[in-house]
Amino acid sequence: MNTQEFYTNMKTEQDKIKENIGSIKNRVVVFSGKGGVGKTMITINIAYELAKKNSVAIIDCDITAPNIPKMLNIKGELKIKDKRILPVEHKGVRIVSSAFMAKDKDAIIWRGPLRSKLINQLLSDTNFESTEYLIADLPPGTGDEVLTITQSMKPNIALIITTPQEVSLGDAKRAISMAKSMGIKNIYLIENMSYLKCPKCGEKIDLFGEGNTKKLGEEMGIEVIGQIPLDIEIRKESDEGKVGVTEHPEKEFSREIGKIVEKINGASQ
């Protein structure tokens, strides 16, 4: 392939993605500066809350650690029909993940450029027909891969998940800067592990520092649209593949996710 052909191919790839997902009204990317802030768990809960009234698809963009199927405790296989990839459906949400491709786990050591290529293929070749919300769970960090996927997705909404810990906030700041530099229209901060309610006495316990995320939001001009408690019951059940907003719609955890979903709905009008 010569340089000319390479760029022609590149263009075709981006054109195919645009053709395939351009008509999806709401394209949401979920960033986190680093791992360990609960990004995947929050992504899943937002998706299932949105799916109560909308048609939702999740694309799991982490090839190295495709945790969406793992956290939902589902196995599946991407099938091909009429030359299009069919997502795996689970309780009304369509899911695309490289975990549905790996037959032999040890065989897959994708290098960076190949990983981006695979995500691009999933974006261009998956049948997302009539999807209203496409939610991308990005790999942690603000590296090249995250940048490439975001460029392909052309999202109108970016959610940045953080905890109130200082190290996590520093990473969130970098993610906000990245989202801003890419011209994403609606950028929101979501604070996870904001507090914990004692399962026995109900005492509200400030785990990592109250007000830290709000301060970052003010500094960066970004709204904090949710403060999600660490709910021990939901955390434990999520290890078994259960989804908080489905199992416990009455809990504070779910009410906070509900508020976030309202905000996302509002932004997409």
Add this chain to the structure above:
Amino acid sequence: MNTQEFYTNMKTEQDKIKENIGSIKNRVVVFSGKGGVGKTMITINIAYELAKKNSVAIIDCDITAPNIPKMLNIKGELKIKDKRILPVEHKGVRIVSSAFMAKDKDAIIWRGPLRSKLINQLLSDTNFESTEYLIADLPPGTGDEVLTITQSMKPNIALIITTPQEVSLGDAKRAISMAKSMGIKNIYLIENMSYLKCPKCGEKIDLFGEGNTKKLGEEMGIEVIGQIPLDIEIRKESDEGKVGVTEHPEKEFSREIGKIVEKINGASQ
């Protein structure tokens, strides 16, 4: 400088380090796979607990984010006497940190090789006279810099700090493998944020999954020498520069640090 001179210089640097710290009986490196697990806070508490009976120095090896002085809320300046660097003393512990060098914070953007060079200089030129325990708070991760510093320190004890979260354990595993590959004699796992006791009713709350760290330890053949609770009072006070083991020697947090220090003492016999 030609290649020959370069290697001669290298050798001299390592020789000078050996000459300077070789006689310190206990050289401890503190690893964490990633940020956010409380490595610096645990390092400080172990150092101040050890300092109750021993002569202790901390070297803050994170040039990008030198958090030791920040967490102790101290300002200071490294002075030179007889061509040696004098550590800053704080409540009986000697501290060396690049934070004591930076006059103009924004002026310092050290690149990797320069950062390693600076740490090597601190190791070779600081007056650690009669120090019994030299504790290095390494940068997070298992990158080149961590490798270089560890090679220079030739530690006999490695402490790997993790939380019971899955992502954190994966990182801890990498850190254990690195420590093993470097032939460090005593490698121990320390679990931070193991649980939380409700400040109101005393209920023991399992935050991120009981038994996870123990399982990793068994898999890797590494002993877990401490399970440290997230103590909200100590966490809050540490934001003001206070040290848990000093302020609250009676608390479970401090008792657990005490057990760790006994183990370290035993290993160094």
